Every structure is written in C-alpha cells, then in structure tokens.
Amino acid sequence: MKLYRYIILFFITLICAVYAFDWPLKKKILLSTFCQNNGEGFSTGIHLSGLDEPVFPVAPGEMIFSYQEGKNHFAVPYGLGSFTVLWHEGGIQSTYCQLKTDSLHENKIKFQKDESLGLVGNTGATIGGNLRLIIFNIEEKEILNPIKNLIPYFEDSKKPVIPGIFIKRNDEIIQLKNDLVIHQGNAEILVKSFDLREDKQRIWEIAPYKIVLFHNGQRINQISFDSLREKENKQVLSGLELTYSDIYEETWLFKLGNLDFLEGISHIQVKVSDFAGNTVSEEFFINVAKL
C-alpha cells in the first residue's frame, strides 16, 4: 500500500515538473505588473526587461497564432509588436509580445520549455526592449495575473509605498493627516500607492498586488489584482466586478470606495502588499465634526 502511494506521488511530482509554469526569461526584471494603469486601461500582462535575449515558453505548448510586425498586412493594428501565442494543457494560452521581428519561428509548432520562441525585441507600443507576457485562461474566460496564478515570484525585498491617503468630496481632494478635521457625511477614499522595482536605486513605480482599507478597525474594501473577466463586454476585476475607471482615479491613485463619516474620531488604515507579500501600512486619526 505504501509503495503504491509512493508511485502515485512520484508520477504527480513528475507531471508537475514537466508542466509547471516558469519564467520566460532567465533574467527576471519586472518592469510593470498585471492590471497596472497603462493609460488606456488595465495592463493585461506583465512586462519583463531585456533585449535580444531568448524567450522560452512558460510551459510546453503548441504555437497557435503568430504575428510579425510589418509582414501581416490583413490584421488589425497590434501594439503587441511581433508576437506568438502558445496553447497549453488545461486551456491556458500564453502570449509573448514585443518580440524581435524575424526571430519568431513561424513554422515550428511544438515547443518544449527549453526551446526558444524568439528574441526579446522592441516592436509595437514600446520605447525599449521588453517582453510582455499575457496569460489567457480559455476555459474560465479570464486573463490571469501570471505572477499570482502561474509563475513563482522571485525575491523582492522592497516594500510598496503609500505617499498619501485622500478623501474626495465634490471634486475636492484633501490629503489625510492626523487630527485633520472634516465634516461628517459621505466621502470617497483615494490611496496613492505603488510598489518599487527591485533592481533600481531610483524610484521606478510598478503597481502593487493588494490594497485593503480599514475604517475604525473594520475591513471595508479590498482590491487585489488576480484576474480579469468579461462582464457585459467590459473588462472587470474578477470577484469585485470593478472596471478600470472604477479603480483608477489617476495612474497611481486608487479608488477604495466611499465611507460614511460620523461625528467623532475616525480611524482610517490602508495596507498595501506586493506580489512577494511585502506589506506596508499607513493610518490616520481624523476628527469628524458635525455640519
């Protein structure tokens, strides 16, 4: 009986090793993260730094779609540059974008994890060399956060930062500080926050993974960037059903919903976590006065 269990365990380990998802580049430098505000909506993938380096599949797969910038004359205009899409077991599609034109293997169909798909380039909507990776889950009809769902995250010692928490009333935005006096009533809470790129000394912002709002010790709202799904032909954050404009006030300014402020002392706390689990917290006690 024990031997039987060991054999099953061995095969499960073997299957996991073969089909486990991995990073597409050997050097792991994250330039931007999933659901980051890219100026036109949620970023549907992650960007990794590089140029002319070989790109490897996140798992063994079959090439199902390939686009070469300047060579496909009948496609819609793609900002993804030259890109290729692999189909994997379990209905997962991985998309590798901004590749160097002519480095794609258009006639190769099956790829193992150690077989290069092409080279990192700077084609499409980009100003420098990088790889954009987008993961689609066809069966669940979702776009997945590659880091949280598939690929193990690498070492990250830098915590996210919270430069400010704000309340918004009638288009007026006020930054919170201790002993601030506001009138009672409803107000929207905005949080400015970002994570920091690990390899840079200067500030290079990337989006955090999770933001939680507490009011008087009670958890009020939480945003976490796990996956996007489709609702009435709109991209929404899975679970929360929030659209891009529901979440972003500005590039690093997040909307955390509305609070009812009652007369007295109000305790506002925000916790922000990155993909590696580094968490930062900011809190304020404000005075709420009667109108």
Add this chain to the structure above:
Amino acid sequence: MKKRKKIAGPFLYSLLLFVLYFILFPYETEKEFSLKPHLVHYLGEDDINAGMDDTMNDKENYSFRVGDVFGYMDMNGEILYKEKVLYNVALSDHGFINYSSIQNENQSLVLMNTLGHFRQSYRLPGYPFFSDYGRRLFIIKTDATGIREVTFEGDETWQAGFTSLITGFSSNNDNSFIGFLNGALKIFNKNGECTYNLTPPGSRLSVIYGTAISKNSKTMAALYGIDPQHLLFFRKSNVNYHKPVYIEIKDTLRRPAFINFTYNDKYLLFESGQNLHTLDIESLKTYALPVQGRLICVDTHQKSQFIAASFLKPDSPINTDLFIYKPGNLIYIKKMCNIKIDFLRFIDQKLIAGFNNIVLVFNMREI
C-alpha cells in the same frame, strides 16, 4: 482537263462550307487583356507633402501606401499628396491618421483629410483603423483586448473590452463582426450591443484567423480552427441568423489571414496556406488559385470581376508573383517579378501598382 474540273468542284464546296460554318457558328476566343504603362511616380523623400493644392476637392481621391510612404491620387493617377508613415497609418479614401507607436492618454490621434488638412483630433489611447471602406473609424487597445468606435466629429459611440485578443475584424455600415483568439465570434450593432455570439465547433483548437461581413449584413464568414481549419459561412435574413455552413480547409494557417467579400458581394476571397480561394456566395462553389508564398496585397475591381493579388515568394525578401484573374480561375496575368509589389489597386480602368518607392499607373484594357 475534265479531271481537273472534278477535283476543283468538291474543293470549292468544302471551302464554301468551311466559310459558312465560321459565319454561322463563330468560335468565341478568350478576351484579350492588356496593361499599358500610363504614369510613373517616384516617391522620393524630396517632395514629400508636395503637390498640395488647397483649392482641390478632396472627396474623389484614392489612397495608396507603398512601403513607408502613403498618399492620395486622383482618378487619372496623378499624386495629390504624400507623406511618410510614422509608425503606422490608418488610411482611407476620406482621410488618414498617421501615428507613432506610443499612444496613451497624453497623445492625440489627428485625423487629416486627403490633402493633409486637419479634420479632427482624438485624445484617446490605442491604434486607429478605418473600416467599411473608410466610413467608420475604430480605435483598438494596443494589447488588442478592447475596441471603441469614434465618429469623424470626435465623439465616442461605443466601446467594449474582452478577455481575449481580437484576431479578426470586419464591419459594414451597420455591424461589426469580431473574431477572437479564444475562438469566439461576436457581432456588434452600431450601438455597441452584441447581437450574435458563437464559438464554432469542429476543430481540435479554436482560434479565429479572420472575419468578413458583406455590405448588406446578409452574409458573414470566418476562418477558424486548427485540426482541421474551417471556413465558417452563414447568412442572415431580417433578424434571424441561418445555420452556419462549415467548409474544411486542407492547408492550415496560424497567422492573421486575408478574408473579404468582393466589392459587389458576389464572391468571398480568402487565403489558406497554399491557395487563394474564391467562394461563389450563391452556389457555394469554391475555386482555389494555387499560390506560393505570403499574400501581400489584393484588390478587386468595383465593376468588373477582376482580382489583382501579389504574393511574396517563400524564402525571398523581394520576389513576388503577380496574378490578375477573375473568379473561376480565369487567369489573365501570372507573372513572377523581381520586385516586391506591395500595393495594388483598381481605379476605374486603371491598375495602380506600388513597389520600391515607385507607383506605376497602368491603363487596363479588356477586348
């Protein structure tokens, strides 16, 4: 002497019958087709933008793009305007948007008329493109997971976001037919409402490689699937969509494919790996034109049935095969050229061909 008369008689009768036969039952020979060079334009950088004339009417102008130069010409093939492509250009016979690769909320897309004069600007992120012969303007998210339509007056009419890449798009005056990487097909009306949704079955893997919708919205087609690849074809009458017809394609493409109706909606043209197919919409009979290489450009004549297409030969950066033919594979011209013909367009009785920064205008004649 008598012998000679006996011989001459039957000979004369035979000759007479022969002549009568040709008079009474004339044999129709194939029509003759000729292309005569009419004009040549060198698209040098020196005179880019040259030729602008504010007084000229910009309504009857015809767009062209050869390599990284685009512009407009009149009916006679005279160039009215030309400009260098920045990163890409959305081009139609009514105007253009020349744009750079980085498009975000801080950039504006500027719509110009066919003489290069300002028409409208759009402070919207994404890449623009025209559809429905330049009558509709769309802006696609740079990651191809969303689309919006804007008017020439600058208003947004609708937008939609998806959880898959857009891999096929076609629209007419009323509808937009969109295909996706996940194998789904959707039809959106002018208000942005999804009126039809289908994931065609029958292939091991579902991917859409191209979509086409006819001008009257009565016929739709899509290329989809791997193992096997299919042409999906269906009709609509009033509000009802008929049961789709699936035609199996022998050679598989795994890249965006050309699929479009001819100008008169009588035929559907679509490419597969080694053929350019013509499907007769009424009889559903398909003609396959065997070709080698990648289709670069194709155009169909508005009145006659002429189709002009060029294919880049495999393993060659410049050699192209030029075909001019009619449905039913009536090939008028098949020529291998040592140049990369990257633009072909019919304008009335002229054929415009573009290659190596040159625009060549041919007079077309069919006798």
